Amino acid sequence: MDTNVISTLLAHETLKAEKSAAEKVVKSLEERIDATKAILIEQLGASCEAVCEVDDDEFAITYKPVFKEKVNKEALKANHPDIYEQYFSKEISYRKLNVKRVKKKKKAEAAVASAAANAADGIDVAA
Numbered sequence: 001m002d003t004n005v006i007s008t009l010l011a012h013e014t015l016k017a018e019k020s021a022a023e024k025v026v027k028s029l030e031e032r033i034d035a036t037k038a039i040l041i042e043q044l045g046a047s048c049e050a051v052c053e054v055d056d057d058e059f060a061i062t063y064k065p066v067f068k069e070k071v072n073k074e075a076l077k078a079n080h081p082d083i084y085e086q087y088f089s090k091e092i093s094y095r096k097l098n099v100k101r102v103k104k105k106k107k108a109e110a111a112v113a114s115a116a117a118n119a120a121d122g123i124d125v126a127a
Contacts, residue, residue, distance in 0.1 A: 040063075044063050047063075048062060049062050049063075073088065
């Protein structure tokens with residue numbers, strides 16, 4: 001395999017690991033935000049709105065119901081298949097690239113392979 005492809009693949013794996021770590025931080029922050037929201041909702045009680053003054057700042061807090069109209073696609077398809085077929089269609093909106101590590105090499109073998117690839121690319125890893 002082309003060494004450029006190999007280095008791109010390894011960079012891809014490193015970025016995926018960094019993304020995973022960042023997602024864990026985001027999840028933790030979201031949990032903390034949700035905890036503060038729960039306290040605010042509890043303080044609102046049955047009210048939908050409140051104003052809170054803190055020093056020179058004023059916070060407007062709202063907790064209003066949101067209504068959303070939905071189409072029951074299963075019922076529409078069962079009761080009116082002609083209309084369902086007329087207005088719903090499956091399209092390819094994107095293609096998904098999936099890179100999965102299938103076999104994990106032993107660390108020593110991976111280090112040797114990496115060093116060989118870097119040497120082939122003229123990369124000095126000692127620098």
